[in-house]
Amino acid sequence: MSDLADSADARIKLDIDYALKNMQRAPEHEPDMHCLFCDEAVGHGKLFCNIECRNDYQKLQAAIKRNGGNISY
Ligand SMILES: [Zn+2]
Known part of the structure; x- marks a missing residue:
């Protein structure tokens, strides 16, 4: 029984590690030129090329939010 619990814990930790890595790789609203x-x-330091x-972009973000975080192109 403890084996099952251990592997579930390991699985959750892997998921968290994966999510953290993804967050670091693609920081939101971070200027990247x-x-x-x-x-x-x-x-440098600009997020958009023009108004x-x-x-x-803001319209798109609003649409994504309305869609519950999902958007299909
Ligand atoms: Zn642009």
């Missing part, structure tokens, strides 16, 4: 919406190169991209 590319427009968050169209992936165009932008200046239209920022507006469209």
